[in-house]
Amino acid sequence: MKNRTLILSMIVLSIVGTVRAQVLPTYLDETKDIEERIEDALSRMTLDEKIAVIHAQSKFSSPGVKRLGFPDFWTDDGPHGVRPDVLWDEWEQAGQTNDSCVAFPALTCLAATWNPQMSRLYGESLAEEALYRGKNMILGPGVNIYRTPLNGRNFEYMGEDPFLASRMVVPYIQGMQSKGVAACVKHYALNNDEEYRFNVNVKVSDRALHEIYLPAFKAAVKEGGTWGIMGAYNLYKNQHNCHNHILLNKILKEDWSYNGVVVSDWGGTHDTEQAIKNGLDMEFGSWTNGLTDGASNAYDSYFLAQPYKKLIQEGRYTTKELDEKVRRVLRLFYRTTMNRQKPIGFLCSESHYNAALKIAEEGIVLLKNDHNILPIPADARILVVGENAIKMMTVGGGSSSLKVQREILPLDGMRKRFPIVDYARGYVGDTIQSYNGVKVGRSLYDLRSRETLIAEAVEKAKEVDYVVIFGGLNKSDYQDCEGHDRKDYALPYGQNELIEAVAKVNPRLIYVNISGNGVEMPWLKKVPAVVQGWFIGSESGEALARILSGDVNPSGRLPFTWYQQLNDCGAHALNTYPGTWRENEHIIDEEYKEGIYVGYRWTDKQKIKPLFAFGHGLSYTSFNIGRPVASANEITKDEQWSVVIPVTNTGRTAGAEVIQLYINDTKCSVDRPVKELKAFQKVFLQPGETREVTLTIGIDALSFYDETTRLWKAEAGEFNALIGTASDKITQQLTLKLKD
Template sequence: MKYKDLITKMTLEEKASLMSGKDFWQTQDIERLDINNIFLADGPHGIRKQAEAADHLGLNESLQATCFPTAATVANSWNEELGETMGDYLGKEAVAQKVNVLLGPGINMKRSPLAGRNFEYFSEDPYLAGKLAAGMIRGIQSHGISACVKHFAVNNQEERRMSIDTIVDERTLREIYLTAFEIAVKEGETKTIMSAYNMLNGAYTNENLHIMRDILRGEWDFEGVVVTDWGGSNDRVAGLAAGNELEMPTTAGETNEEIIAAIKNGKIKENILDECVDRLLDLVFTTEEVFKKESKEIDINEHHEMAQRVAEESIVLLKNEDNILPLNKDKKIAVIGDFAKEARYQGAGSSIVNPTFLDNTLDVLKESNIESIGFEQGFDRYGKKSKKKIDEACSLAKEADVVLLYIGLDEVTEAEGLDRENMAIPENQIELLDALFEVNPNIVAVLSCGAAVEIPFINKVKGLVHAYLSGQAGAKAILKILTGDVNPSGKLAESFPVRFEDTPSYHQFPGKEVSVEYREGPFIGYRYYDTANVDVLFPFGYGLSYTTFEYSNIQVNKDGVTFNITNSGEVAGLEVAQLYVGCQSKDIFRPKKELKGFTKVSLHAGETKTVTIPFDDKTFRYFNVKTNQWEIEGADYNIMIGASSSDMRLEDNLFIDGTGAPLPYNKENLPSYYSGKANNVSVEEFETLIGRKVPVATWDRTKPLGYNDTIAQCQYAKGLFARFAFRAIKFSHKFLWKIGKRSTANLIMMSVYHMPFRGMVRMTGGIMNMGMLDGILMVVNGKFFKGMRHLLSERKKMKASKRKLDITTGSSSKGEVL
């Protein structure tokens, strides 16, 4: 241990106190030993430091900071160096705001397009997500502070996220859902990891010895700190045993007492606590060094320009019929759409950034060469239909040469804590587009949203630009693309299916009650579409340019692949070349091809460059469930260089010697997986894959409700009061949604309806304790008067204990317990 001498000076109580927060965002300090507290802040795409009235839901305004494009947007750049530079800027701002740990990036896989937090994640591909995250981590940590990769692991739905049990086979877990974290740890060298809310194969991730001890600490040699997601601790002692250093937010000392009691009664050894304290002290001491130096002021204009640069390289051109783009400066342009007036530029929830500036499309238009003849709103962003708005938009469109239409998803549709109900763009926007097409077919649509959507209108637009959620400078970046000042170079980091029913997880998303089964195995995203020959609207890795690129002269050896790229067009541009590998053996089921490398190349018109993409330790490996380790199958491998996952430009073969591991599967028992058509696997075949029975996926409605049951389950509670409360919550949500208070309605679903009862304690910062919760559960389970007596008794004890502590420490409480 690095701080053994210091730890020996600490009392058991002091060591335990470091294991949970001091308040909502800060760690505990020990003044007598010169151990300071450190500050953690949300920040996947911008610092969200709340100076007052802290919350984890994005309710209260934070200090101003640069709002960079979200991870879903940045991923489309396919540019590690750009991600590292953005991380560098994030790190500078974190230091300026005295933030020790920046809670990001988020690198969970996009298993389904409907996952509500997709805007905050990079990709459906673990290799791309891991590489981009590693670059961002290096940039953030170059300033001496810590990044915090999240959410570890297999956190792919928002509904019931704090209690859902994710059932996944070991091979899929390793190859798909842990690989990005592995890259972030080994290549990014992240100092901190955030555990996820959910359970994984029967154990909460924060307590899961397999991923926390065996893999994270054992295989990956991670020596940093694990912090819970806010309110994500279930059993604090079990979490400590798994190697969780920090529980957030504060529990006002309640869980510290649990740790002390567990050590005194021999449930866990004190050296486990010492190891966790040692790692936390290292994070404290190493990240506070930077604040001893004179901090520099941030040039907010420079950072705004950097946000624009990231957006410019991440925006994707999806369609350009008749070369309608770039826009001709002599054309009369009608600007239509609510998102042109009020941009959709970031997600919702804990990642909300209070921007330093916010470019507005209508203002930026005046600075461009575009001849705008006017603006019409066209539609209500929250879906309310209006014939008047459509008629006004059509009147303007008739006078224009080109219609520039800004459409997308609103802020309450894509939000932390809630999954989308479907992949559709609101119907009122589709009706507007249909009407515009009748009066002017020269439509360029600008799409703003954080994930894949269905695009039934694809044949009614000549141009389609996907801006994703492009940050505070997105409006100007979009116009730079539209006018040709910037040649688009973004490529999709996720597939766009034709319809939601085509997605591999369609039948198993989301898990509604106890568990969610990942029956599709490793066949997510393009791995499924390509292998099962399912058509998509736009494939993974797809994106157009205003120039053209030719690939030639492929050469493959044991170290990698070399080839030439030529800009065969008339303007300079950037091209993303993608390396895919496919094993030609049929002994072990695999996707048809998998991304194993990429590079982004800048080329002047007519220029040719020789490019090399090296192989690495992940190029040919697969996880063998019999040997329980990574193996290489001896076989011929198809080496492919493509402009997207469905556009292979160069191919060659290479034989690779294998490790000689035994075959892990019986082909006859897994027909869906060997065919790749794994979108509707039977429970029997899935159980064969995972090697055990799956748990019952529905709630046991005969048992009393407990700590990990949710408020939603009060619908069948024995207590009349609980059933009434459930109906009141449902009514409130429906009523608030109907009167337009959609954000508040969403908040009810996220922070009340799907919250497990223990969340009342874990998320209230010591206002309630577990004893009081026991009383509430008695009420819920039909023992109203006994429960109320217990609740009031525990409340009285808690207040007395708090007064005694205040007298002992000489402090006074600013807040009052319930």
């Protein structure tokens, strides 16, 4: 009897299961193709539900479709860590106790690793933190070009070179999205300065647009497969970039076949009809009604909310454009909130701290090291000087500000590593105690005069073996901070006087520059050692102490040209920054007169010697770059060309070198740069070890953007392959012929 009952039960369950499978909506059936599921869900949605999913419902979320089983979609700021939660409709902290994070190094430091493996590690680690926090999209990474060192947001980007940024952004995206968290690459496009960012109309040649400012975004789409792109605040061809026909419809969605979502920057939408027609998919905002002024919980007033619905109801628009936006949003849902295969995240783990430390160590750049003053001996008496030795750099700077579980400050890292460490303030810069509700830890108040602070540092410097000054910029307004640009290229807070005074009394002076930008160094000849320390997050003090002590051999390389003076930069030499205000309009036209000549391309063309060249970085060991061997002397447009370069560590310490390959077109129908980076590889070697590095290029490395045909073009002829360890340190050269 029991067996008959069991058999009958199994039959009934089988029948029920079959019936359920037959009536299960396609949009919930994971055996179906995602595009089929999207169309099924779209057909079931009401007009109100469609309108709802394309705009925000809170500071960082948009609604799903509860009736159909789609949960809310949650974004959060990056790109260096998961921002602490704020209230539903306010920028104030939500007061949670489980929304701390690990702060990873700023993206300038990541780019300075010149190691795509670090990008992959970065993306995976950040995504795991986002998963734990219930975030479906991280607003990053940023890949805008370092056009001027005054840009307050350069620290969030990946330097001046489009090829380097392209190679570094792809694995970041792939790592993040492998965990089921969407990347949202920003700020598309031409968002290269912060001052007047809502008003700047960029005037740039098509060639410069495609050769300099778009390649990293293109790589993010075509190779990285990013699920999100964020529009920029500025304008291009007199249209705001969050609804710009050329950038979004023509280039992004048509030319690049992008199938993800375009997200507005917060408050970056300005017109309903332009948003409908010109490629925007999801509208987000800050404390705004999406129009002109602030209003609480006014999300239904956004341009893509009730105003859009009203235009459809009045018959001025069909749902054709709306359905295409919703398709993209549903595709995003299936990739994130509806993805049952994504892992469970975890927060503030040792693996994440180790990742942050590893990335920081590989990105720190040894700029100068006369007489091998570094590394510092273990038994040395050390004086640490400077506010940046005791200031949290994870707090402030705009939307990338974080609430960290811990941040090891430089002074604490030095005291942990060395037995005798004294401290002098040296200068007072920013004594703000909190940002967006996050406190900075220790008090920074100090009412002593500048003269008193310098005098104290000088007296203490006389009594020690080494002085390490931690200076540079910080995350305050008009420094490295969203919303404003720097006012000048000089170090702030009287730091030059401090450095000059200390250098007079102690020749063993090491200057560590904490910043995301280059700065003037009028005292450089008097200071034997200089380190670029970036903003490197939770493990800052640990990483810097390990580099200064020699526990880790520095291997970072500059991702931008470090100018001696501001006018050595093309944007300033040609007086194109910050642009010219239109009469009686709230628009400022900024013409990129330097065209494709950004960074080292400009200094090469003008024969200007930089303070430190693009790609520059020293080591505690030495390397020999052997004679390269090419795979061929000539290629056709369908072939690739490879070169094998033997690299030997000729010193006594394990270390890494970055082999860089630049291309020079010897004769062309258009003006081309002296050289352009087209391949690189970081190689780690033990003392005495030799390894072969293989660099490969194809037709794309030989091409330029032809403005007449609007296509990439490579002209037959000779090209020089320039191989070295920095843009100003070329040690090997080969000639390659491209056959017609």
